[in-house]
Amino acid sequence: MTNQTKDPHSHFEPGHPRIKHMAWTVGFDFDAKRVLGTVHHAFDKGGHVILDTRDLEIIRVYAVDGTDIVYDLGERHPVLGSPLSFIVPDDAEVMIEYLTSPDASGIQWMSAELAGGHPFVYTQGEAINARSYIPCQDTPGVKFTLDASLEIPSELRGLVAAPDHLRVSVGRPGYSVEVWRMPYPITSYLIAFAVGELVSEDISDRSRVWSQPSMIDKAAHDFRDFPTIMLAGEELFGPYPFGRCDILVMPAAFPYGGMENPTLMFVSPSTVAGDGSGISVIVHELAHSWMGNLVTNADWASFWLNEGWTVWGEGRIMEEVYGSDVAMVSRKLLQREFDDDCEGYCRRCTPFLTKLMHGQDDVDPDDIFSRVPYHKGAQFLRRLEDTVGRRHFDVFMLEYIKAYRYQSLTAGQFIAFATKKLGAAVMKEVDAHAWVYGEGMPANDPEITSPSIVAIEEAVRSLALPDPSWSVPEQQLYLELLMRPLSHDLIAEIDAVGGFSTTLNVEVRWSFFMLALKSGYGQVLPQVEAFLLSQGRMKYLKPLYGALGSLVQGREHATRILGLARHAYHPVAISTIERELSHAA
Numbered sequence: 001m002t003n004q005t006k007d008p009h010s011h012f013e014p015g016h017p018r019i020k021h022m023a024w025t026v027g028f029d030f031d032a033k034r035v036l037g038t039v040h041h042a043f044d045k046g047g048h049v050i051l052d053t054r055d056l057e058i059i060r061v062y063a064v065d066g067t068d069i070v071y072d073l074g075e076r077h078p079v080l081g082s083p084l085s086f087i088v089p090d091d092a093e094v095m096i097e098y099l100t101s102p103d104a105s106g107i108q109w110m111s112a113e114l115a116g117g118h119p120f121v122y123t124q125g126e127a128i129n130a131r132s133y134i135p136c137q138d139t140p141g142v143k144f145t146l147d148a149s150l151e152i153p154s155e156l157r158g159l160v161a162a163p164d165h166l167r168v169s170v171g172r173p174g175y176s177v178e179v180w181r182m183p184y185p186i187t188s189y190l191i192a193f194a195v196g197e198l199v200s201e202d203i204s205d206r207s208r209v210w211s212q213p214s215m216i217d218k219a220a221h222d223f224r225d226f227p228t229i230m231l232a233g234e235e236l237f238g239p240y241p242f243g244r245c246d247i248l249v250m251p252a253a254f255p256y257g258g259m260e261n262p263t264l265m266f267v268s269p270s271t272v273a274g275d276g277s278g279i280s281v282i283v284h285e286l287a288h289s290w291m292g293n294l295v296t297n298a299d300w301a302s303f304w305l306n307e308g309w310t311v312w313g314e315g316r317i318m319e320e321v322y323g324s325d326v327a328m329v330s331r332k333l334l335q336r337e338f339d340d341d342c343e344g345y346c347r348r349c350t351p352f353l354t355k356l357m358h359g360q361d362d363v364d365p366d367d368i369f370s371r372v373p374y375h376k377g378a379q380f381l382r383r384l385e386d387t388v389g390r391r392h393f394d395v396f397m398l399e400y401i402k403a404y405r406y407q408s409l410t411a412g413q414f415i416a417f418a419t420k421k422l423g424a425a426v427m428k429e430v431d432a433h434a435w436v437y438g439e440g441m442p443a444n445d446p447e448i449t450s451p452s453i454v455a456i457e458e459a460v461r462s463l464a465l466p467d468p469s470w471s472v473p474e475q476q477l478y479l480e481l482l483m484r485p486l487s488h489d490l491i492a493e494i495d496a497v498g499g500f501s502t503t504l505n506v507e508v509r510w511s512f513f514m515l516a517l518k519s520g521y522g523q524v525l526p527q528v529e530a531f532l533l534s535q536g537r538m539k540y541l542k543p544l545y546g547a548l549g550s551l552v553q554g555r556e557h558a559t560r561i562l563g564l565a566r567h568a569y570h571p572v573a574i575s576t577i578e579r580e581l582s583h584a585a
Ligand code: BES
Pocket: 126, 127, 255, 256, 257, 258, 259, 260, 280, 281, 284, 285, 288, 307, 366, 369, 374, 539
């Protein structure tokens, strides 16, 4: 079964030829910050197609026999980019040679100085940025297999999100060619590479950790539970569907906590905390292997299927491996982020953005990224789970994966599937309509509590100082639940007891800085400034810049720091921060 609905974020038209396989050759010009690519697309048939591109310079479109194919590169749309149209010949094969722009929204180039010794470059496709590094049908409704070969300076490694590393061969003098194969069908937003000074350490016969040399021992140690976590995932959701599963620890500029690139998840170095607290991100990205990479949202309005199911799955693995108390604390932390997002949307008079489903035509999905699809999506699934019982829900979940594996579906198709399998009465009982189409949280939002949460809530209510026996997520939850203006004496005392402003744990340090800024506690400003210059993860940057911008004369200060830091930030992070500052009171 193939998806037949039109994705408003792509020029792909259902019924037109579809890409079935891509063979991609990539060269790098680190000085000019350009990728020179050639892609060989094999379609399912000949006929008229319109591919997605954004800021690509098309050099040539041609058939496999070398004859030129006439093409038209249309005007650039601010969200969609420029449509590339041509006629696919009857043999259904087309080659495109192109150059990327130094400002490609899906590529981050880091100089040797920035990346710590050697240059580093990588892609981030999700949501609609793959079109800035490969001309393609950039919609999650189309799946294809992929071959990729990267020609890179010999002292670097070139990784592709694919399980089969076929070979490294010699290229031009000083260069080598790394050849990879993804034999399972994937979608465009999962096409990814990373090139840099990278080393690896095996943690099982199907997993290894990759990172720059300075991090590798620490990372391999922190992720030592990963093989157990994979087994727990397989126990719950079925055999791991992509062969290998490796973890790549990115430079600090990486804008996300993690990205589920298939067989090679990219994670922020903030997850390598030395205290095991970063594991929930790894669990989350692993859960995407089934929820997102195997069964995929067919358009970005259905993004909550990917993230809601993944957060739900992450919770189940966490519960299995670390117990329900730990899983609940992490759920509560996500709820805090969700509450902040909802509060922001209400303040800015865009409460419709708290809906799971809303129109997104003419909006870049990256511009409305929030925890709504994550938390509300997962809570909706938990409400269903609680209503029919876990055993019954697990049967449903496995049927769902089986029905849609290696395919894509819209949220509407999911609701129809759930109604068929769980019954219309259940959908009515949980008020599925309010969950999917209503604003904010429905009244039957499942409760999030546990013995640790109750203890922390009590400490917060009585303004008690932090308890030294708390785990890192518990410390963070304490700070998050305290989040309101407090007296400067109390902030100083909390910091003296908890050591939060200087802890090596980035998450906790961030929560403390947020609390301090909300309280107008100016002593932290130099540390906040250093933090902003050393980090690229948007989860931290966006609220910190927002809080900084809301201080007296804070906007100028924040803008000055952004000026210093922007060369080290990802293009999507820069636009997110600029938008945040334009809203800061
Ligand atoms: N797929 C997302 C990252 C993403 C979403 C990138 C949308 C671009 C557009 C990834 O799986 C994710 O959800 N990361 C979270 C991790 C967290 C929930 C544990 C993040 O980075 O915050």
